[in-house]
Amino acid sequence: MAKERDQNTKDKNLLISFLWNFSAELKLALMALLVLCTLATLLPFIPSSFSISASELRFCISRISAVNSTVNTTTTTLDNVVTKQPLTEKDTELNNGVIKRTFTGYGWAAYNFVLMNAYRGGVNTFAVIGLSSKPLHVYARPTYRCEWVPLNQSDNRILTDGTKILTDWGYGRVYTTVVVNCTFPSTTVINPRNTGGTLLLHATTGDTDRNITDSIPVLVEAPNTVDLALYDSNRKAKYDYLYCGSSLYGNLSPQRIREWVAYHVRFFGERSHFVLHDAGGISEEVFEVLKPWIELGRVTVHDIREQERFDGYYHNQFMVVNDCLHRYRFMAKWVFFFDVDEFVYVPAKETISSVMESLKGYSQFTIEQMPMSSQLCYDGDGPARTYRKWGFEKLAYRDVKKVPRRDRKYAVQPRNVFATGVHMSQNLQGKTYHRAEKQIRYFHYHGSISQRREPCRHLYNGTRIVHDNNPYVLDTTMRDIGLAVKTFEVRTIGDRLLRTRQ
Secondary structure, eight states: OHHHHHHHHHHHHHHHHHHHHTHHHHHHHHHHHHHHHHHHHHGGGSOTTOOOOHHHHHHHHHHHHHHHHHHHHHHHHHHHTOOOOOOOTTOEEOTTSOEEOOOOOOSOSSOSOEEEEEEEOSSSEEEEEEEEEHHHHHHSOOEEEEEEEESSTTSOOEEEEOEEEOTTTTTOSSEEEEEEEEEOOTTOOSSTTOOOEEEEEEEEOOOSSSOOEEEEEEEEEOTTOOOGGGGOTTSOOSEEEEEEEEEEOSSOOHHHHHHHHHHHHHHHOSSEEEEEEESSOOOHHHHHHHHHHHHTTSEEEEEOGGGGGSOOTTTTHHHHHHHHHHHTTTTEEEEEEOOTTEEEEOOTTOOHHHHHHHTTTOSEEEEEEEEEOSSEEEOTTOHHHHHHSOHHHHOOEEEOOOOSOOOOEEEEOGGGEEEOOSSOOSEESSOEEOOOTTTOEEEEETTGGGOOSOOOSEEEOOSEEEETTEEEEEOOTTGGGHHHHHHHHHHHHTTTTTTOOO
16 A cells, blocks of 8 residues: 555656646647637637638748748857947948047037137237137147238238237136237238228137138227327336236125225325226125226226136136236236235335336246235234224234245236236246345235135234144234325225225
8 A cells, every 4th residue: 555655646746747847838738728719719700701811821921930030040140249230321440340430510619719809019910819619729720810901902911820829728628718919021010001901810720620710800990090109119108007907706805805906006106007807706895995996097897707608717817817918018017917815015115116117127027925814813902903904904924834836926018928827927028037025025815805704713912823733923014004005095085985894
């Protein structure tokens, strides 16, 4: 009996194993059987007109065979790794089997040239100031040609090569600043009879694949509008000193601007002028501080907010200062370049006139920086009186940490300069002087101009202190001038700015 039970168990296990191994086939067979039963059930309900011919059946079978053949062929090809990649009409296969892809641009990611303005630099020379696509100057070779087109069509056109100067090379972003010098032959006087004409700039992209030239009218001279005597080197300039400011942006403090303008109008004297460029930083409150000086003819404000459309370094300050240089080139003996958180100073025994007279043999000189803290205030008069003082009076601690080199600012004789930068010009004729620190320097209150609050964060009484592991010394140079500057402001424009807030 035991042997029979064992045999029955083995038979059952064998049947289960068989069914398990062929379960997929059994399912398929059962499914086919179910379909046949379903068709048999539905067959009496199918209309008699419905039929399938033998030719149609053979066609279906042949299509299935063709598909299977294609699948088998593709599988075989993939297995043997002999597939050839498809090429489009834009692709090129090189001799080594590499597929060279191409890229086609439409529209403009960055303009070929963005004109700010163009100015005469003499009887036969012009300067064109603008922006251009930085990638274009990195990966291509843009060139410029200048053409004078007389208004009188009977006169001949004059064409010359333009010399491009990249003043912010290495700093540009999407756009880089370009100054194009258009100098015609020395024997040629452009518009000699003052009959008018147009200066065209032919800007060529220099792209090897698609070289495009844009012809841009950059300067139009109407008849009888040009005073060629202005370019006489012996003619006296309108101003002795002119300030060209960089782009003003951010939330500037009206009080700090008030102090800066009053100080420098007094410092540079009657024959001076200040050009400020508003890149969004001159709010209504700041403008109220500038308004009295604008009415006196001492300050001019240029609204340059539109330049924000073009992404250049620091709100396109390189373009802005170059435009200022060439716009006022023949209106001033000296042009100064520094920022509104910096105060130029000469020793008590000197005047700005005497210093500039001693430097007239140079086309450019640099000015050494005196770095002042924008947080540490001298509390010699007590907190109440300290807080009422002007910023440059109470911020009296100078940073004396030794560093390899500090930033300098500079001044130039503009007629000798072709293009300029932020910290100095590298495109000029004549000599540059770098050792004027005993004659002139500037106190730098870094970051103080953008603080709309009380600048004093810490009060000290010592002459030598250490704050955040940085050494400072008490320097009262600017503090000692404070009363004279305040008195000058009231005498010049009255007390209308006395209620100015931070």
